[in-house]
Every structure is written in structure tokens, then in C-alpha cells.
Amino acid sequence: MSSPTGPLEGIRVLDLGQIYAGGYAGFLLATAGADVIKVEPPDGENLRRRGKVGGGAYYPFAMLNGNKRSIRVDLKTEAGAEVFRDLVRNSDVVFENFAPGVMDRLGLGYDDLREINPRLVYGSVSGYGRSGPYTSYPAMDLTVQAMVGVMSTTGFPDSPPVKAGPAICDFMAGVHLVSAISMALVARARTGVGQRVEVTMQEATYPTLASSLGLVMTPNRTANMTYRSGNRHGGYSESPYNVYKAADGYVAILCVTDQHWVSLGTLVGGEALATDERYRELKDRAARNDELDVLIAAWALAQDRQTIVDQLLAVRVPCAPVRELPEVVEDPNMWARGMLRTLDHPVHGPITVNHSPLLFGDGERADLNPSPGLGEHTDAVLTDILGYSEQAIADLKGQEVI
């Protein structure tokens, strides 16, 4: 199931993850060599069920559950909970992203599970945490983006707030959980005991607002320094920094160093502009950003996207074409590196999927197996890991526990 050279070789994980945060956490662990067993309810994980909407709704499940095994077990029955406890006795990690309290009500919270396996690392993700006044608040990516300030800092100053396209709160939470779980495994190697780790979507997303938080901390900012800064720097502390319309699309351009500006200024307005004292220092460029944007916008609009990018890259000015998603899926760099690949999925046929962003050792990526069918590995897991007899498995099936 797992790469022979992955750093988590020998680590067994019970993945109770749903939708993106949990699913992604399990994917990062599985592709790093852990034996990840996805424990699904009788009708399948939420994201698997959403696939029934049709269209491309099947895809996120397929992309986040490769290299896992699936077992189907009804934790709401006592027999199902006992199967789960048997698995816990034979595992290193359990994680879940249910609402706070759900696992406790099933009798499967951390305090229950550590009794039967003191070496267990137990990870949970929730929207706002198991302490504090918001424990019961509903938390999905959209609501957390609203609560934590992602929406109010995204979009143009004269437009309504808009969510970030990607599900950043879900994914930030998922990968933070993986960091916490892995650190707890480092500690366990030293101490011999496991522990509980916790991540919230709200807290995992908050630091990403660093630039805009700097603006909150600016005492005398001017009226045009709105929190919703369009494509300008969220803290208005880099300049030029914007997205400009080209003849056939858009290009992102920014200057981090004074030399970047000299190179960009030379292209846009010749030496006169590049050496203009009014724009020489970042501090001054930031204050006069609107003037510079007018000049750069006029220069960009007359040219093709790629022409602009080629010129700027030749003089090492940071820039990039704004790509549409179908272009991104064809990205030659991610294909060359093995991040993107074609996988022959038993249900969906040949599909383009991504591997893990985590590279180890010489950078070669392990094999990637397709997302499992619901309960595809129930029998194998109960037989090979727990040593259940054929009769015991048949009985559990008869009771609709598995």
C-alpha cells in the first residue's frame, strides 16, 4: 500500500476525516508511507456521498483519498465501536474532523482511546476548537473564510467581499494537523507515549493574513488603504505590486528589490523613469503607487501576456501570467516533477490527479494508488490486522455493523 521509502513507514493511521481537511491530512500521511485506513460510515464519507451530485463532484474524493484503504463500519453500534477499539489497539494515530464532542458521545474520544493505547496520537480538527465560546459554531470553509477575515480582504475595494477561490481554511487546517501529528510522533519516539493534538480552521488560517494584519496595526493609514486591496499588496508595503491587463489576458508583476524596479521602469518608461528620484526607494514607490500603476497598465495593455512575461523574466523582474484552471492542470512543471500524473481509476477511468506536495530523499515520488471503493478493504483489514475469523466477519455483516 505504502512507499517502501516513505518517512512514515510502519506507522498505522485511522483516518476518520471528512471532506477536505481530514481527507487531505490522510492523503499527506498515506503518501508519506503510513498505512492509512479510512474508516467510513455505512453510506460512506460525506465527500464520497457528495459525488452523487454528478458532474465533476466525484473528483475531490478521488484526488484526496489515493493510497488509502477503506473499511466500512458503523461506529454508532456497540459492535462497530468494538471493531474500532480493536483497530486502535493496533494503530499509532487516529484523527477526525467531526464537530467537537462527537467522538466522546460515541465513547471513542481521546480519554477513552488512550486507556486502551497509551502510545496513541489523537488528532482533531474543528472550526473553532473544543474550548472557547464558539465550540458549537458550524464550520465549513465558506463560513470560516467569512469569520476570519479572508473574505473582507479579498476582492476589489469597490466590490463586495468575495471568498478566495480555493478552500484555504479546509486545507490549511488539514496540513497543520499533519504537522502536529508528526511532531507528536517525534515526541513519542523520545517519551514512549502519545498525546492529543488539536488544530482549528480559524487559527490555522489567521496567520495567512500577515500583510493585512500589518495594515490593522498601522496607526495613520490613508483613506485609500482599504483592507480589500484588490491585487495590491495587503499591507501596501510593496510597490509596484499588481495585476495588469494585457491585450489577451492578465499578468501579475511585482518589485521586491530596488533593482527589480529599475529593470521594470526601464522597460516601461526608459531610463528617465527608471532613474526618477521620486521612485527610487520602496518607501516612496509605495506612497506613489497609483502613479506607477497608470504607467505600467498603459504599457501592459498594448502587448500580449506572454510577450510581457518574456521581457520581464529576461531582466529578472518577478511576474507571472494569470492562468485559467485548464492551463494549470496542463502545467509542464508539475507534470515533469511527477506532481501531476494520469491514474487509471477503476471507477472513473484515466484521470489526472496530483501527488503529495511533500518530497523526501532524492525527490522521487512513490507509487500512487487510486481512491478505494467504500469498504473495499474491510475484510482484508479485519483479517490481516485484527485476525478476525471468517465467521466473525460474516456475523458483523449480518448485523450490518460492517
Next chain:
Amino acid sequence: MSSPTGPLEGIRVLDLGQIYAGGYAGFLLATAGADVIKVEPPDGENLRRRGKVGGGAYYPFAMLNGNKRSIRVDLKTEAGAEVFRDLVRNSDVVFENFAPGVMDRLGLGYDDLREINPRLVYGSVSGYGRSGPYTSYPAMDLTVQAMVGVMSTTGFPDSPPVKAGPAICDFMAGVHLVSAISMALVARARTGVGQRVEVTMQEATYPTLASSLGLVMTPNRTANMTYRSGNRHGGYSESPYNVYKAADGYVAILCVTDQHWVSLGTLVGGEALATDERYRELKDRAARNDELDVLIAAWALAQDRQTIVDQLLAVRVPCAPVRELPEVVEDPNMWARGMLRTLDHPVHGPITVNHSPLLFGDGERADLNPSPGLGEHTDAVLTDILGYSEQAIADLKGQEVI
């Protein structure tokens, strides 16, 4: 310096991180109990220098460098490189987010360093990786957001592409690096040897587009299913799912289950709407989303933001107010949980900062120390860890190496 109970107790890290990706990685490691030594060039790390722009530009450095020590050393001199090698001999982890090749040219690449410390874990973040056709492409958060499809999926369908407000590519890369480093430490506990780990901003961000990638994979989508979906679900597979204007602001509302819809529908249009067969199943609601949005928008516009949220929470419909950033910084939940706190900074005075999103054990957070001054700990580190004599340190200072 570090929490006595952090999982990374006993791990020493050399943090060559810059701006956000590297700085954040070091922050997560430091707040988890590692001894993180920030190795800065003679004029300070890039983000520290950016603070000179004025206003709130100092703030991101202060928020990302707590619990670290700073030493100032010129790695471009042979004597400085030798100091660094001495530190490597006494450390567990080195990480950097320079452009690919920079460390090799300094003679301090992984192949050099593992010779002197085979247990070393060496982490690097770059925009596009050290292999593949894009190794030399300039990579900052803005350009990667453009390249990887964040911009083209963010914003309203009839508006230009716009960046996500938060620096998601930087922060996703940083926390992925922490996962990879921690996993390599898990492996080291088993094998006794370190390894190189790598993360790219492009690859760390790509999976966050899961919903929209599902749309790419949808063969017969309709013309109004644009990649830039405003506040609607990126894959158009949840409905209702949007942000609605209230009398005094905006509210995000979504329905994940059929029961959510029944509860929302009852409030918006009474039992007639809630039980309308045309909207009973998610599949049908998704197809008729525009009709539902008109009804919900009219209902929302007549009420205050908080009134809407209170009503919906009472019947357990996922929703949230769209908060402005100054509200977020006052969030009672993050203050109650110790994520936000006041820190008395020796330079900036009392400032609001965040702790780490990673919680361990009983969830109590360790002390948080302010970001260090440039080279504040140079003498202490060289004396205590490396055992340099006062004379040796004075000589290095005389040569302007430290």
C-alpha cells in the same frame, strides 16, 4: 527559550527563512519547543528590512519570529560559512527558502552539509522546485497565485481575476515544509539518518483548488459554471452556498445537508418553500441555485447581519458574518483560547500577536517571547553552543563576519 513540554524539545533548528514561508515554518517549530536559531545576513532578513517602509510593515516580522533567537552572520564570507558549518554540526534541522542553487553556490547545500552531519534534516521551499523547467522562475505569493489558478478562480464572474487576500501560497508552503521536516525527524528516530525534504509553493497550493478542479473534470458543464464563481461553491456542487447582503453588512450561508435546507427554506419562505419538491435534493438545488439565491437575497437584505446569523444558528444552518479585519483581531474565541494575546515587545511596545495554531497535550500554550533583534543572540549562541572564545568572537566581529 522553548516550552518545556513542546513535542520538539531537544531539537535544534537553523532557520534561514525569509518573508513568510520560511519565517512561518520556523515559528511553528519554535512554538512547538524546538530551539530555533534564525540565521540572518548582515542587514537582516528580507522581511525585517521591509519593516523600514514604515506604517505597519514591521508587524509581519514581529508576528512570525517569536520564540526564535537571532544570530547575524555573513555566509558569503568563508569565515561566516565556517561558523555556519559549526552550527550545523550541532543542529538537527536546517531549512531555507532561497532560490534553488543559492545554498549550493555558498558551499552550504545539502550535499555539503550532510557530509558534516549525516543526521541533518535539510528542508527547502522554493516557488517551483529544484527540478523541472521552472527552477529559475521568480516566485512570490502574488506570482504563484497567478500561475497556479488561485487568481482565476477568485472574484466575481464578471470582474477581473483577483488575488486571494491572504498570502496563501507562502503560508501553505511554510506549513507543508514543517510537516515534511517533522516526518523526516520521525524517520530519523527509526533509521538514525537525516534526509533532504522539499516543498514548492506551486505544489503546496494546487490541492486547495479541489472544488474547482472537479469543475475542470466536468464534461458537460453549463455556460454559467465559470471557474471564477464569486461566492458560490467552486464546483457548483453545494447549494445554497453564497454570501448575501444584509442591511448592515454581509452573511455567508450554506447548506451541506438536506436538513439544513429545510431549516433555511422554512425561515426564507415558510413550509411551502421548505417542502417544495423542486428543491428537495441537493442535485436539484444545485441545478436551480439561481432561483434560490434570489429568494434568500431578498430575505437577507431586510435584516441586520447579526439577526440573520442568530436565526440561522438557532436552527443549526451553517452561516457566519463576514467580518472586517479589526473585528477579527478582537475575536473573543481566539482570545479565550490563547491564540491571540498581548505581547510587550521591547521595540514595538504592547502589540497583539498570535500564537501557533498547533495545540498539544492538554491544549495549554507555551510562553511566547518577542521576535529578536538582529543578531541579538550572536554572542550567546557562539559561546554556549559552539564554545567560541571571547577572542574568536571579537575577531569575527572585527572582520565583519558576525
